[in-house]
Amino acid sequence: MKTLNDFKQQALQNPKIKAHYDELETEFIVKSKLIAARKEANLTQEQLAKKMHTTKSVVSRLESLDSKISPRLSTLRSYAKALGKDVRVDIV
Numbered sequence: 460m461k462t463l464n465d466f467k468q469q470a471l472q473n474p475k476i477k478a479h480y481d482e483l484e485t486e487f488i489v490k491s492k493l494i495a496a497r498k499e500a501n502l503t504q505e506q507l508a509k510k511m512h513t514t515k516s517v518v519s520r521l522e523s524l525d526s527k528i529s530p531r532l533s534t535l536r537s538y539a540k541a542l543g544k545d546v547r548v549d550i551v
Contacts, residue, residue, distance in 0.1 A: 486529075490521075490524055493521060493522050494522050496542050497542065499542075500542045500543070505518075507538070507541055507542070510541035510542075511537050511538060511541045518538075521534065521538060532548075
């Protein structure tokens with residue numbers, strides 16, 4: 460039986476899949492960091508939404524890879540501020 464990792468490695472051998480995967484890497488990293496910061500603060504999406512003066516669905520969209528909307532920097536700042544954190548951007 461194949462594991463998820465086996466499937467991923469096989470799929471990434473396809474140049475089109477690899478290119479698409481690479482395009483999503485930065486977005487995945489950002490969303491993962493958002494979720495990790497929220498969980499570190501022991502907050503649910505609903506609790507964080509209240510601190511941001513928004514709705515749970517907004518927080519859910521911010522954390523979702525399926526979202527077609529890229530968050531504004533001001534939204535990321537609001538998210539971070541509600542967690543007692545700040546946003547840093549690094550271009551490498």
